[in-house]
Amino acid sequence: MYRFRVGLVQLLLVSLFLSLVLLPTSNTVNAQDLVATDGLSGGSSVFVFRESRKKPQTKKAIGGSVTLGAGGRAGAGGSRASRSNAEIAAAAKKRRAAAIAARKKAAAAAKERKIVLSNTLATKAEGFLDADQIDPAITNFRASLVQNPKNARAAEGLSNALTAKGIDVAGEANSQAAIVHFDEAVKYDPKNDVAYAKLGAIYDTAGKSGLAASNYEKALALNPAYTQLYGPLGMSYIQAGEIAKADAVLTKAEAAGANDAEARMLRGLLLLKQNKNDEALAAFDKVLAANPRLATAQYYRGQAFDRLNKQDESVAAYKEAIAIDPAYSAAWFDLGVTYYNKGDYANAVTAYQNTLKYDPNNAQAHANLASTYRQMDRFGEANAEYKAASTEIKNVDLYSEWGYSLGQTKEWDKSVDRLNTAKEMSPTAIENNNVGWAQYNDASAKKEAKDEAGAKKSYADAKVSLETAKKQDPKLDAAYVNLGSTHNALGEYQLAVDVLQIAVGLRPNWPIAMNQLGCGYRGLNNLVQAVAIFKQVVNLDGNSKFGLFNLGEAYYASGNKKEAKKVNDKLKKLDPTMATLLDNVIAGRVINAATQQVTNKIPKPPVPVKVPRLPF
Numbered sequence: 001m002y003r004f005r006v007g008l009v010q011l012l013l014v015s016l017f018l019s020l021v022l023l024p025t026s027n028t029v030n031a032q033d034l035v036a037t038d039g040l041s042g043g044s045s046v047f048v049f050r051e052s053r054k055k056p057q058t059k060k061a062i063g064g065s066v067t068l069g070a071g072g073r074a075g076a077g078g079s080r081a082s083r084s085n086a087e088i089a090a091a092a093k094k095r096r097a098a099a100i101a102a103r104k105k106a107a108a109a110a111k112e113r114k115i116v117l118s119n120t121l122a123t124k125a126e127g128f129l130d131a132d133q134i135d136p137a138i139t140n141f142r143a144s145l146v147q148n149p150k151n152a153r154a155a156e157g158l159s160n161a162l163t164a165k166g167i168d169v170a171g172e173a174n175s176q177a178a179i180v181h182f183d184e185a186v187k188y189d190p191k192n193d194v195a196y197a198k199l200g201a202i203y204d205t206a207g208k209s210g211l212a213a214s215n216y217e218k219a220l221a222l223n224p225a226y227t228q229l230y231g232p233l234g235m236s237y238i239q240a241g242e243i244a245k246a247d248a249v250l251t252k253a254e255a256a257g258a259n260d261a262e263a264r265m266l267r268g269l270l271l272l273k274q275n276k277n278d279e280a281l282a283a284f285d286k287v288l289a290a291n292p293r294l295a296t297a298q299y300y301r302g303q304a305f306d307r308l309n310k311q312d313e314s315v316a317a318y319k320e321a322i323a324i325d326p327a328y329s330a331a332w333f334d335l336g337v338t339y340y341n342k343g344d345y346a347n348a349v350t351a352y353q354n355t356l357k358y359d360p361n362n363a364q365a366h367a368n369l370a371s372t373y374r375q376m377d378r379f380g381e382a383n384a385e386y387k388a389a390s391t392e393i394k395n396v397d398l399y400s401e402w403g404y405s406l407g408q409t410k411e412w413d414k415s416v417d418r419l420n421t422a423k424e425m426s427p428t429a430i431e432n433n434n435v436g437w438a439q440y441n442d443a444s445a446k447k448e449a450k451d452e453a454g455a456k457k458s459y460a461d462a463k464v465s466l467e468t469a470k471k472q473d474p475k476l477d478a479a480y481v482n483l484g485s486t487h488n489a490l491g492e493y494q495l496a497v498d499v500l501q502i503a504v505g506l507r508p509n510w511p512i513a514m515n516q517l518g519c520g521y522r523g524l525n526n527l528v529q530a531v532a533i534f535k536q537v538v539n540l541d542g543n544s545k546f547g548l549f550n551l552g553e554a555y556y557a558s559g560n561k562k563e564a565k566k567v568n569d570k571l572k573k574l575d576p577t578m579a580t581l582l583d584n585v586i587a588g589r590v591i592n593a594a595t596q597q598v599t600n601k602i603p604k605p606p607v608p609v610k611v612p613r614l615p616f
Contacts, residue, residue: 034478035404045437045485046478046512047404048430050397054375057337057368059303085201087228089167092194096129096160103153118148122157129161134168137161159189166198174198174205193222197229204232209239227253231262235269243273261290268300277304295324299331306338314338329359336365340372348372363392374401379408396425403438412442429473433482436465440486447489462486470499477506481513488516493523511537511544518550527558538567545575552582561586 033049049055103126125140141158144151166181179202185195200215213236216229230253237246250266268283281304287297302317315338321331336351352369355362370385386402403419406412415438423431443458463486469479480503487496497520503513518533531554537547552567564586572579 045440046433046481047407047437048433048476048478049404050400050430054343055371055397057340057371059306059334059337085167085172087226088194088197088201091197091223091226092160092163092167095192095194099153099156099160100126100130114147115151118144118151118154120144121147122151122154125154125157125161129157129164132164134161134165138165155188159185159192159195162188163192163195163198166195170198170202174202176202176206178202191222193219193226196222197226200229200232200236204236207239209236212236213240213242227256230256231266234266238266238269238273243270246270246273261287261294264290265294265297265300268297272300272304272307275307277307280304293324295321295328295331298324299328299334302331302334302338306334311338311342327358329355329362332358333362333365333368336368336372340368340375345372345376349376361392363389367393367398370405371401374405377408379405383409383411394425396422396431399425400431400434403434407438407441410445412438412445416442429469429476429479432465432469432472433476433479436462436469436479436482436486439465440482440489443486444489459486459490475506477503477510477513480506481516484513484516484520488519488523491523493520496520497524509536509540511540511547514540515544515547515550518554522550522554522557527554530554531558542570543574545571545578548574549578549582553585556586 033052033054035047035049103123121140121144125137125144128134128137128140138158138161141154141161144154145158148154162181162185166178166185169175169181170178179199182195182199182202186192186199189195196215197219200212200219203209203212203215213233216233216236220226220229220233230249234246234249234253237243237249246266247270250263250270253263264283264287268280268287271277271280271283281301284297284301284304287294288301291297298317298321302314302321305311305314305317315335318331318335318338321328322335325331332351332355336348336355339345339348339351349369349372352365352372355365356369359365366385366389370382370389373379373382373385382405383402386398386405389398390402399418399422403415403417403422406415406418416435419431419435419438423435439458439462443455443462446452446458447455463483466479466483466486469476470483473479480499484496484500484503487493487499497517500513500517500520504510504517507513514533514537518530518537521527521529521533531551534547534551534554537544538551541547548567548571552564552571555561555564555567564582568579568582568586571582
């Protein structure tokens with residue numbers, strides 16, 4: 001009879017491990033966040049988020065090019081720079097006029113043949129330049145300098161011609177293809193303020209604030225009349241985090257009488273950067289009073305409201321910016337962040353999708369959208385977005401979250417790969433635990449697919465990862481639970497009990513660990529301890545269908561069929577399907593571990609085992 005009872009215990013354990021999933025987790029372990037995952041073999045497994053499963057998303061840094069035309073938006077750069085194009089072009093024309101006057105005086109001094117030829121070629125080049133035939137002008141100026149490298153007239157003319165060429169190539173969009181022409185222009189004439197001003201505008205458009213500021217500074221040093229450059233220079237300083245310099249430039253511009261929308265916008269951004277948010281809002285309101293259709297001002301109002309924790313006002317401001325300029329990707333992005341942090345994931349998805357509509361290469365928007373889908377349990381879509389983000393973003397958080405999401409779509413081999421990448425970036429206890437979590441579940445999947453060799457290897461790999469995790473952090477309770485689950489899956493019940501007792505000691509009354517501990521005792525056929533532990537699980541969570549199933553099965557295995565039926569009555573209210581399975585156990589029918597079907601009838605129940613009442 002005893003051998004019969006042990007055989008039933010072993011058989012029921014097979015069924016039990018296929019049916020069990022995790023109990024609810026508690027919210028935190030130290031500063032991390034735990035998530036329980038259903039193991040295919042029924043063992044509890046715990047994934048640890050590095051900070052929180054809902055780590056707040058952040059908005060883009062303050063700064064960016066500011067456009068003051070109707071509907072203009074931050075980050076456009078080229079639109080603002082185009083305001084200075086007319087001023088730059090006028091200065092270029094003035095330089096060429098001065099060169100025409102200087103050429104006559106220089107021609108009188110040319111006596112030697114090469115000098116004469118050089119001057120002749122320079123004269124020819126100047127004619128081409130005056131007729132706006134830029135390419136032949138450049139060719140002849142170069143030929144002139146071959147004859148006389150010291151021909152200052154030709155050098156200045158070539159500098160002007162290259163500047164004209166650069167302006168044509170740059171266009172209103174400030175193409176970076178023009179940089180080579182301006183760089184050569186200042187080589188031939190280091191005092192070419194036009195070339196420096198245009199270089200600043202090009203770098204500004206490209207978001208290279210340091211280079212933009214450097215060239216704006218040179219242009220203003222050579223020609224202080226460039227009043228339109230103060231705003232772009234101040235913005236470049238803000239982007240570079242040089243607040244004092246930005247303040248000094250703005251003060252200088254205001255002293256010169258600048259009180260236009262750009263000056264007020266720059267003042268608002270300085271105040272925002274200094275965290276003077278109420279004052280910044282007042283400045284942006286003045287800008288909008290002068291130009292109500294300025295999307296940029298509404299956008300930065302949204303950032304100011306964010307800092308004041310006024311999320312509703314922030315959302316309204318971003319929506320105003322988008323209403324003015326529907327393609328304002330930065331406003332869509334920050335709106336997505338605000339919705340995400342409020343827990344409004346549906347609207348966050350819409351906002352990030354619009355961000356990517358207008359800025360398809362925004363890797364951070366892909367990453368944020370992935371996190372949003374993950375919060376909504378839309379793991380397949382999350383995985384696609386993590387993949388898109390990974391083309392540019394290579395950090396441990398992305399690969400950790402991606403590995404978790406792949407686990408939720410049962411792509412355990414890929415999950416192991418991504419989590420191993422995270423571990424290579426940050427070889428901490430948390431990352432080793434998470435790799436072990438994926439390896440354990442990968443093993444369970446292979447076992448379910450009858451790949452015994454593959455399962456054995458993955459379980460062995462999981463044990464190595466989880467042993468490493470608990471050595472790195474002896475207080476990481478998740479690692480003990482995952483290791484205990486692995487031991488249980490391998491039938492190493494005493495080892496499972498040993499590590500799970502440590503987990504319970506680290507976190508008392510933790511249903512996940514206690515459920516696995518009960519399974520370990522059940523595996524050892526220690527029915528007294530198994531019943532006691534499962535009773536604790538049910539007392540902690542009366543709606544735990546898995547705790548109820550385990551308790552009912554353990555009662556039956558101990559011979560207490562009456563208590564088993566009472567437990568099953570409660571289980572029927574929670575999960576009729578699982579209750580039917582327990583009915584079969586209580587009725588003495590054997591459950592086919594692979595199909596969960598009743599295959600034959602056991603003629604007699606096991607001999608009762610007395611279980612003492614425990615104060616739980």
